[in-house]
Amino acid sequence: MTAPDGNSAPAGQAPTMEDCLARIAESGDRRAFSEIFAYFAPRVKGFLMKGGASPEEAEDLAQDVMVKVLKKAKLFDSSKASAATWIFAIARNARIDAVRRASKPDLDANEPMLTPEEAPRADFLCELKERNARIGIALAKLPAEQLDVMKLHFYEDEPHSSIAERLGLPLGTVKSRLRLAFEKIRKELEEDA
Amino acid sequence: MSKANHHPRRETLADYAAGRLDEARAVVVATHLAMCEQCACEVAELEALGGHLLETAEPVPMAIDALETVLARADATANIVLPASLTVDRFANEAPERRLPLSEYLNGSIDDVKWRPVAPGIAQHVIEAEGYRRGVLRLLKIAPGTRMLEHSHRGEELTLILRGAYKDEIGEFSVGDLADLDGEHTHQPEAFGDEPCICLIATSAPLEFKTMLGKIAQPFVRL
Numbered sequence: 001m002t003a004p005d006g007n008s009a010p011a012g013q014a015p016t017m018e019d020c021l022a023r024i025a026e027s028g029d030r031r032a033f034s035e036i037f038a039y040f041a042p043r044v045k046g047f048l049m050k051g052g053a054s055p056e057e058a059e060d061l062a063q064d065v066m067v068k069v070l071k072k073a074k075l076f077d078s079s080k081a082s083a084a085t086w087i088f089a090i091a092r093n094a095r096i097d098a099v100r101r102a103s104k105p106d107l108d109a110n111e112p113m114l115t116p117e118e119a120p121r122a123d124f125l126c127e128l129k130e131r132n133a134r135i136g137i138a139l140a141k142l143p144a145e146q147l148d149v150m151k152l153h154f155y156e157d158e159p160h161s162s163i164a165e166r167l168g169l170p171l172g173t174v175k176s177r178l179r180l181a182f183e184k185i186r187k188e189l190e191e192d193a
Numbered sequence: 194m195s196k197a198n199h200h201p202r203r204e205t206l207a208d209y210a211a212g213r214l215d216e217a218r219a220v221v222v223a224t225h226l227a228m229c230e231q232c233a234c235e236v237a238e239l240e241a242l243g244g245h246l247l248e249t250a251e252p253v254p255m256a257i258d259a260l261e262t263v264l265a266r267a268d269a270t271a272n273i274v275l276p277a278s279l280t281v282d283r284f285a286n287e288a289p290e291r292r293l294p295l296s297e298y299l300n301g302s303i304d305d306v307k308w309r310p311v312a313p314g315i316a317q318h319v320i321e322a323e324g325y326r327r328g329v330l331r332l333l334k335i336a337p338g339t340r341m342l343e344h345s346h347r348g349e350e351l352t353l354i355l356r357g358a359y360k361d362e363i364g365e366f367s368v369g370d371l372a373d374l375d376g377e378h379t380h381q382p383e384a385f386g387d388e389p390c391i392c393l394i395a396t397s398a399p400l401e402f403k404t405m406l407g408k409i410a411q412p413f414v415r416l
């Protein structure tokens with residue numbers, strides 16, 4: 001088991017981005033925001049395109065996501081999530097909302113918009129900061145075939161059956177690879193936890 | 194917060210964290226998370242996984258003026274109040290039950306729900322939840338001692354207990370417990386205790402008469 005502390009590579013990038021978010025929250029620091037933007041906007045766009053969005057849709061949605069990052073920075077709490085995790089949640093919710101708008105063009109602004117929360121609740125007790133680094137380590141150890149399926153699980157919102165079809169694999173194989181991957185990550189987290 | 198004994202399957206939580214659930218099931222899972230810290234933590238870990246995968250996504254260059262556009266849009270909306278969905282502590286001053294994600298769909302508390310009887314000892318309230326992916330969401334109120342017909346589940350079905358309790362072949366389910374059943378289970382729940390059992394039930398597919406409610410209610414009502 002590798003040392004779980006912040007000196008490993010995956011965690012190296014995160015503090016900078018978290019500091020940037022803190023500065024945006026404090027003073028609306030535009031320089032900090034442009035750093036966040038330079039790193040995350042193209043990744044959010046790439047993430048959405050991997051999920052099947054056209055370049056134009058992905059550009060628009062990624063811009064929506066970045067507007068939210070800027071305006072919601074005050075809700076970010078670095079003890080609860082990394083910047084990447086927080087922005088992932090915003091991107092995920094933006095995609096859900098986009099699908100929702102597409103299926104319900106006459107959407108009433110007052111209708112409930114249930115998307116998973118982006119900011120963990122205040123009474124949340126789990127120690128995520130330390131676990132986040134371990135999750136990165138566990139992810140890096142996954143066999144390629146499990147990592148690929150895991151990526152598709154998060155990038156796409158197509159049913160697993162479509163993913164299986166596209167990969168030319170039985171649905172059961174896709175599901176068992178995913179299950180194995182999740183189990184490995186859990187195990188990594190539970191070891192000397 | 195009483196500790197739940199029955200939780201969603203990990204696959205269900207992983208689908209929720211990746212934004213893959215239909216709206217009805219997402220409401221049920223979100224409501225469970227508000228009642229179950231263990232699962233809330235597990236979802237947070239899954240989201241952290243999503244964060245790492247976002248970082249490994251291949252960057253695609255943004256439009257040249259994207260940063261300016263974003264800053265201009267943020268400025269333009271600077272004084273606009275965020276929609277309710279973007280504020281986390283909207284229900285901070287409300288009673289705990291009203292703070293559940295479900296509250297948005299009920300426009301208030303479970304006490305204000307208009308029940309419709311569907312069978313002796315059983316009443317229901319259907320909630321619209323077809324926003325982004327079709328699902329069927331309903332509340333069911335079962336009087337203590339009422340026993341359902343034995344049934345299996347076609348497709349996936351999530352049942353969360355909000356009040357009271359029921360027992361079946363799997364075990365006893367009380368407030369906060371979630372039954373995450375697929376087509377392989379057969380069961381015959383029976384409500385027990387002093388108060389009616391109120392459950393929130395989501396089915397991923399449009400209603401089929403083999404689902405729990407259909408089978409119970411089919412002889413009595415047109416659904």
Ligand SMILES: [Zn+2]
Pocket residue numbers: 197199200201225229230231232233
């Ligand atoms: Zn739970």
